[in-house]
Amino acid sequence: xxxxVSVDEFQALEQRVLKAVEIVKRERAARAAAEAEVAALxxxxxxxxxxxxxxxxxGQSEKQAALSQIEALNxxxxxxxxxxxxxxxxxxxxx
Numbered sequence: 001x002x003x004x005v006s007v008d009e010f011q012a013l014e015q016r017v018l019k020a021v022e023i024v025k026r027e028r029a030a031r032a033a034a035e036a037e038v039a040a041l042x043x044x045x046x047x048x049x050x051x052x053x054x055x056x057x058x059g060q061s062e063k064q065a066a067l068s069q070i071e072a073l074n075x076x077x078x079x080x081x082x083x084x085x086x087x088x089x090x091x092x093x094x095x
Contacts (some may be wrong), residue, residue, distance in 0.1 A: 005013075
């Protein structure tokens with residue numbers, strides 16, 4: 001009436017099955033943790049990307065403001081230069 005499997009062999013098989021179940025449980029938990037970490041990192045990346053985009057836009061507006069100021073200062077310099085040249089001409093005429 002022996003089925004060909006001894007009690008020891010059955011217990012060894014049972015232990016291997018239990019170990020396999022534990023490994024699967026650990027791997028599923030590790031996968032869930034990794035997926036949660038990936039989701040968190042994606043959110044963080046999206047937030048950093050938005051921050052970087054706003055910084056770039058702010059930098060561009062600052063650049064434009066600086067360029068406008070430079071243009072205004074150059075114009076003012078030209079006006080002052082013309083006035084000084086007129087004054088020098090008048091002084092030359094007086095001398």
